[in-house]
Amino acid sequence: MAKDKDKDKVLDYLLKKQLPTLPTIFTEFSKLVSNPFVSNKKVSDLIMKDQAMVVKILRLCNSAMYGKRQEIKNLTNAITYLGLETLKNIILQIALVRMFRFEHNKIPDFNPAAFWQHSISTAYFSNIMEKTLKLRHNENFYIGGLLHDIGKVLVYQFYPGKFEEIVLMQIEDEVHDYQAETEILGVDHAEIGGILAEKWNFDKEIIDAIQYHHSLLKSRSSLVTAVVNISNLFSKKAGLCFPWDEKSFDIKTSGGWQMLMEESKMHIDVDHTILVLTEENEAVKEAVKELLAPVKT
Amino acid sequence: MTNQASGPALQQKYKEIINEKRFTELAKLVESSKEKPADYIVRMGYKNYMEEPQGKKVKLFYIMKLKEIAGINPEKNIIKEACEISLNMDSPEILEALIKRVGFDKSIFKEIQPAVQKTYTDYVADGKFVDVSKLIELTDVIPSEDIIQKGYEGYLEEAKFISFAGLKKRTNIPPDPDMVQSMYRKYHFNYLKYKNLSTEQSTEWLERLKKLMRISKIEPQGITIEEEEPLPEHDN
Numbered sequence: 001m002a003k004d005k006d007k008d009k010v011l012d013y014l015l016k017k018q019l020p021t022l023p024t025i026f027t028e029f030s031k032l033v034s035n036p037f038v039s040n041k042k043v044s045d046l047i048m049k050d051q052a053m054v055v056k057i058l059r060l061c062n063s064a065m066y067g068k069r070q071e072i073k074n075l076t077n078a079i080t081y082l083g084l085e086t087l088k089n090i091i092l093q094i095a096l097v098r099m100f101r102f103e104h105n106k107i108p109d110f111n112p113a114a115f116w117q118h119s120i121s122t123a124y125f126s127n128i129m130e131k132t133l134k135l136r137h138n139e140n141f142y143i144g145g146l147l148h149d150i151g152k153v154l155v156y157q158f159y160p161g162k163f164e165e166i167v168l169m170q171i172e173d174e175v176h177d178y179q180a181e182t183e184i185l186g187v188d189h190a191e192i193g194g195i196l197a198e199k200w201n202f203d204k205e206i207i208d209a210i211q212y213h214h215s216l217l218k219s220r221s222s223l224v225t226a227v228v229n230i231s232n233l234f235s236k237k238a239g240l241c242f243p244w245d246e247k248s249f250d251i252k253t254s255g256g257w258q259m260l261m262e263e264s265k266m267h268i269d270v271d272h273t274i275l276v277l278t279e280e281n282e283a284v285k286e287a288v289k290e291l292l293a294p295v296k297t
Numbered sequence: 298m299t300n301q302a303s304g305p306a307l308q309q310k311y312k313e314i315i316n317e318k319r320f321t322e323l324a325k326l327v328e329s330s331k332e333k334p335a336d337y338i339v340r341m342g343y344k345n346y347m348e349e350p351q352g353k354k355v356k357l358f359y360i361m362k363l364k365e366i367a368g369i370n371p372e373k374n375i376i377k378e379a380c381e382i383s384l385n386m387d388s389p390e391i392l393e394a395l396i397k398r399v400g401f402d403k404s405i406f407k408e409i410q411p412a413v414q415k416t417y418t419d420y421v422a423d424g425k426f427v428d429v430s431k432l433i434e435l436t437d438v439i440p441s442e443d444i445i446q447k448g449y450e451g452y453l454e455e456a457k458f459i460s461f462a463g464l465k466k467r468t469n470i471p472p473d474p475d476m477v478q479s480m481y482r483k484y485h486f487n488y489l490k491y492k493n494l495s496t497e498q499s500t501e502w503l504e505r506l507k508k509l510m511r512i513s514k515i516e517p518q519g520i521t522i523e524e525e526e527p528l529p530e531h532d533n
Contacts, residue, residue, distance in 0.1 A: 109424060171459065172512075243460075
């Protein structure tokens with residue numbers, strides 16, 4: 001009962017007052033590219049208004065994560081090379097990092113790079129799983145992975161003291177983040193993140209992946225959620241996360257695999273998939289470094 | 298199909314393939330030949346890999362690959378060197394892979410204690426408490442008391458209570474009670490200093506005192522900590 005009251009208070013506070021809006025550059029870009037006949041020139045004109053964005057896009061485009069073969073030196077080539085969907089994902093990443101700068105870091109242990117490393121690696125691993133397992137293409141795999149923990153940012157920003165308490169409970173009682181959050185706040189980051197994604201008008205599959213990446217059985221659009229669940233665990237296993245989230249577990253036992261096989265109606269070689277993901281660790285680390293590096297324009 | 302080549306000609310071929318790191322070809326040749334590569338050729342291969350000016354990770358990859366295919370262990374000095382290289386990496390991931398794929402006795406880490414302790418120092422400084430416990434598990438070498446206590450002290454100086462709690466939980470090494478008492482005195486001194494000057498600063502030092510009590514499980518001596526005020530609905 002007490003927990004329900006806490007939950008109501010937290011959600012009421014977040015919903016009514018403080019939820020951030022989706023970055024304008026991303027909404028404008030999404031709107032523009034929703035027209036299938038949009039020219040690269042128009043896309044370029046929009047991005048060129050933001051020189052720091054251009055620099056970041058070029059840096060990322062030339063990192064190993066995006067399969068650099070030869071150096072891409074200008075935005076026009078980057079648009080052609082990356083394609084509009086990948087570009088949209090990159091713009092969302094950059095815009096989110098800018099939006100949540102954690103400038104007034106109240107917890108010295110909180111390392112923003114670790115948060116982004118986890119979000120981006122989960123997104124990227126989701127993308128690799130889509131390709132490796134030859135799943136039907138769906139941009140929601142990437143965005144679902146990128147946003148799956150966005151609720152943690154809100155907990156940190158609006159309740160830093162409680163964030164620290166949550167982490168201490170995670171460490172001392174050896175419980176999962178969502179268990180400690182429910183104990184302390186009455187609500188977990190998955191539910192909070194789902195609310196934000198709903199406010200930002202993201203697709204239902206993305207909202208589902210955010211809300212249920214820890215509770216697969218409640219999921220309604222299981223394929224994206226299952227992929228995000230596995231990528232999230234893999235990222236943690238690889239240490240691409242906050243140190244307190246890193247866990248020793250056997251990723252092969254995740255319920256996500258079973259759900260993935262049922263949803264995709266395919267047999268999945270789990271060992272091979274894990275091997276493919278392992279080989280990408282370094283590329284992900286490099287890309288996050290580029291993303292977080294300061295830009296001089 | 299069985300490879301018919303044998304004797305010196307086959308060994309010469311093994312030598313060539315190993316030196317040129319043609320591992321797929323090596324695996325096929327080992328599988329199809331009755332004669333395996335001679336110990337001295339494999340060991341020479343390990344030695345060459347370590348001496349070549351390539352990247353450190355690449356060297357380790359070659360060592361692991363050759364061991365997997367040839368099944369002959371590198372000599373102790375090579376294993377030691379490979380362990381030292383792995384210990385210098387960002388995380389214990391590579392060391393874990395080396396132990397798993399090359400397979401050697403953990404007692405070797407007792408012989409390279411300074412390198413292991415140096416890695417503990419780096420991990421503790423970076424707040425990588427999960428890696429500290431992983432390294433204990435992998436090497437059976439306990440971090441020195443001095444490294445851990447310096448780590449605790451540094452964390453408390455910087456108000457890194459999460460790192461403090463993490464290190465304590467993962468190593469089971471308690472903080473030095475004298476150091477904790479001295480930190481209590483420091484926090485309390487600052488609390489009193491700001492009490493009538495700045496609410497924000499004094500609250501911060503009071504919070505530190507309470508957090509230290511909670512995570513260290515050590516009672517402060519000679520200091521009275523004031524009653525907690527009710528928490529606001531949100532923190533900022």
